[in-house]
Amino acid sequence: MIKKIVLIALSCIVLLIAAIFLLFNPTKRNEHNFNGSIIEPPVPAADFTLTNQDGQSASLSELRGKYLLIFFGFTSCLDECPATMAILSQVRNGLDENVDQAQIVFISTDPARDSPSAVKTFIDRFDPTSIGFTGSLSDLQPVWKDYGVMVMDSGETHSIRVYLVDPEGNWRLTYAPASNPQEIVDDIELLIKGY
């Protein structure tokens, strides 16, 4: 009788320990202040001179003083490019009183079809304050290379990544496609606070 009670008690203890381990996961996660991929140390973003949406020659360095959200895409895209531009528009609007500190920058991967007017029509659908760049293939190729953008199929297949450049003109963070807009907003606010 005593033997049976001991066995039952032992079984109960074992089951209890098993339940504790199943419910409690001891794996620790790394803590990160930023949601995007941090570029450390920050290095100057590659400057370029291309044609803007108004048909004028303009450089990236002229936009210093703002947080730049740079995205490469093409204006006739029906999925990833407009989706990303919509996310960037949400990011800018989500900055509330800091909205003027952020600037969306669109750079074409399809020089054959993306004329300045086509770029203007495209970016105005999302945020009229955005700046769009296009140019000839020979103008754009070095920019793609500097930003690690792979372009294939006449620009329709390309790397999708958002680059965050700080007001001093340094690459600071990058984001995967379909990132949560609030996460990017939180990161920009951290940078504004001096982190």
Next chain:
Amino acid sequence: MLVGLLIAGIVSEGAFQSMGNTISRPPQIVELVIPAGTSEKVSNGQSVVADGMIFMVGDTLELINQDSIAHTFGPLFVPPGSSARLSLDTPESLAFSCSFEPSQYFGLDVREALSPGTRIKGILLAGIPMGLLLSVYSVIAWPFKEQKKIPPTPK
């Protein structure tokens, strides 16, 4: 029950020891260096970085670019002379597009770290059902065998 736990413990710990040290270490930052001259070697079809790295959940991959051009790895962009980090929070096998391999793909294997708690959990999960089965066996089989040993009663 105890016999079941003992057998499960021997099997589980034997398997754990045979898999080596890589599955039990705590999360850490793992550096992957893209050395100078990588772009030239890659354009010549040479592989520079060993593929098939194994990571633990919670690890951080730090990609350090010592090359003269920017490199990319999945969501990461690493300008020359800088680094970028990728948190690996989910156990999965990843194959990211990258610029530092001739195949333009680089694979990562992210595994669940085997902490002492996980090892005990494994022993209990295997040992308890085995112990219960042995208990049932002892209740059903032993009395049956004992019945065979009863000598026939003399008439």
